[in-house]
Amino acid sequence: MRRGVMPKIVLAAYLAMLMLPIYWLINLSLRPNEDIVSRMALWPHHPTLEKYFFILNDPTWVHAFGVSLTYVLINTVISVTVALPAAYAFNRFSFIGDKHLFFWLLTNLMAPASVYAMPFFNLYYAVGLFDTVWAVALAHCLFNVPLAVWILEGFIGGVPREIDEAAAIDGYSFPRFFIRIFLPLIANGIGVTAFFCFMFSWVEQLLATTLTATNALPFAAVMTRSYSVSGMDWTLLAAAGVLTMVPGAVVIWFVRNHIAKGFALGRV
Amino acid sequence: MIEKPINNRAWLLVLPVLAFVLFSALLPMMTVVNYSLQDSMGANNFFWNGDAWFRDVLNPSTDIGARFFDALIRNLSFSFAALLIEVPLGIAIALCLPRSGWAVGPCLVLIALPMLIPWNVVGTIWQIFARADIGLFGAAINGLGIPYNDTQDPVAAWITIVIIDVWHWTPLVILLSYAGLRAIPDAFYQAARIDAASRWAVFVNIELPKLQKVLVIAVLLRFMQTFMIYTEPFVVTGGGPGSATTFLSIDLVKIALGQVDLGNAAAMSLIYNLITITLCWIFYTIMTQLDRRRDA
Structure with a gap:
């Protein structure tokens, strides 16, 4: 053109x-x-560069950065792993309640975190996960799992059904077919989905700060703390803000080609 | 469209998703339902209150009802304004992006950057950036001769929140549209060239229909997010000046945690959630029906 x-x-x-x-x-x-x-x-x-050195040399900040990265990675792995078979099921089969279930999953994206923060605190406190990276990783599944199913379903729709049938004729069992043949075919989709899960978990802080206290304090919570200590330390806040962009920028750099190749969206 | 085979064992593939989502969805939701139906005399003494909280919230002549409807209208107009700018702008920029070459990678990374900034940092940036005395944006607008102060003027505050949202989230529409555009086979463009189709005709007849599926995702996601907006107005304007940027979720947190009026807050949040779901359902149904009709 x-x-x-x-x-x-x-x-x-x-x-x-x-x-x-x-x-x-x-x-x-x-x-x-x-x-x-x-x-x-x-x-x-x-x-x-004083504040950058300050952050990088302060164990609280460094630990918090590690905590944030840990729960984001756990969440991304869980979300993509459980969403893959579900997205396959939604795309390839009709089953009782499939359309309702799909839309119900989407409704979980519509629950405002601000409203459910307190009930979340009660729940994770009750099951003994409060103040661990697992609490945040699991809580973020609420919106990341449905999102992952939604995006992956589109990519799976782009893979012709004949491939499934050919594999079945060749005697592949379903798990072997899914892992050995199907997953490589939707590598683009997995890359893009992982990016979106990473992103939404990384930027979400309301739940992350509500569900943690000291051991698993995320980066964002340490940032809000620096508001109060000595008035507003704008330089420190800005330096921390710049650092929060780094992991995301690295991830998007790795998936840039997958995004450029596009969604082979089957249906909505 | 090929009919999908019926296979109820597919439920087994969906079970893990169900387990993870239900774990975080069910109990918090039931807690809110509980609060919405009970009243408290303090100290965890709850008694049944029926639908009284709901009637309060839905009655515009009560104090809480008036607040609810005000915030609802504010939210709807905000979502509408944000979508009206972000979707066309996103598609336009996606069309401007290079289709191949060295520039694709750096462009995509730059475009995605705003989305990767944690939400309170976004608020912090704009808190300073929009200030008339020490911020570039505020100073520039004032320099153009337009009086602008987002902490005093309700209209300026509202517009600032819209601009922040456009800055922050148009990249999502761009990335999705770009991915959709890249999925169009070259053959379509070659056919258009042979027909000597105009640029506009290519857009309307080839690109837009192919983008429909990604646009459903983009519009629904953006609607949900703008309708639930919390962090940015909370950090930048604190819901003010007055109540110009007190959106529903901000008002809810004020009622629930500020006034500890749990019954009203719970009823309000359920109604709010129901409105979001209904609007999304209507939109989702319309879009998928259109899709089916075209396939048929």
């Missing part, structure tokens, strides 16, 4: 607008507090 210069200009303008707030965050993270609150500076006049 013929493409002019227009798309490039529009894209460049959009990317510039998109990057401005992020640039501002980086800018803030390099300026001392007094400088931030006293004037507007388009770039840091006396850049300092």
Whole structure:
């Protein structure tokens, strides 16, 4: 298809607008507090990496970063693993209540975390998981599992049914077929799904902070703590904010080609 | 469309999902249902209160009812405004992205970045970024001669929240649309070229129909998220000034934790949840029906 210069200009303008707030965050993270609150500076006049070193050398922050990464990874693995067979079932078979079940799964994406935070606290306290990475990982399954089923179902729809039938004729058992033949075929879908699960678990904090106290304090909770200690430590907050973008950026870099290859969406 | 074989053993494949979701969904939901039907005299003494809380919330002449309907309208207009901007903008940018080449990777990473920032950090960025004295955005708007102050002016606050949401979540629409566009085989474009179809005709007849499925995901997800928005207004405006950005979930937390009025809050959240589900169901049904009709 013929493409002019227009798309490039529009894209460049959009990317510039998109990057401005992020640039501002980086800018803030390099300026001392007094400088931030006293004037507007388009770039840091006396850049300092002091707060970055502070965070990277403070065991509380480092531990919290590890905690966040751990529950996000546990959640991503659980979500994708349990969603795969379910998405296959929804795409390939009709069974009693399938459509209702599918929509019920989606309704779990519609429960506002702000409302259910307290009941969640009661539940995880009662089962003895409170203040562990497992509490957060399991709680995030509430929205990530349905989302994973939804996205994977679309990708599975793009794989022709004949492949299932050919494998059955060749004498493959279902588990062997699913793992050896089917999973490699939807590798793109798994990559994209894992990215979305990672993302939504990483950015969610209301449940993460409600379900933890000291041992499994997530990164975001340590950030909110730094509000109160000495007024607003904007530089520290901004530096921590910049660091929270790093894991996500790494993950998206790995799945960029999968996204570019696209969803082979079967049905909704 | 080929009929799917009926096989009730498929339930076995769905069971793990059911177990994980039910574990976190069932008990918290029942707790809320409990609160909505009982009243408390303090100290965990609960007694049956029937549908009184629900009648309160749904009656606009009561204090709580008026608050509920105000917040509901605020929420609906916010979701509508956000979707109206994000969906067309997202599709347009997806069309502008290069189809191949070295630039694809870096572009996708840059576009995805806003989504990967934890929500309270997003709030923190904009809290400063939108300030008229020390923030670039606020200063720039004021520099253009438009008086702007998101902590004093209700309209500015509301618009700021919309802009934050557009900044934060248009990338989701872009990524999904881009993935959908990449799934269109080249043969379609070649056919269009042979027919000397205009750019607009290609978009309407080839690209838009092929995008429908990803757009259902994008629109539903965006609707749910905008309708449940909490963290950004909480951090940036605190629901104010006045109640300009007090969306339903913010109001709920105020009622439940601020006033410890659990009965009203629980009834309100169930009604709120039901409204979200109903709206999504209507939309979902319309979109899937359209799809079926085209396949038939």
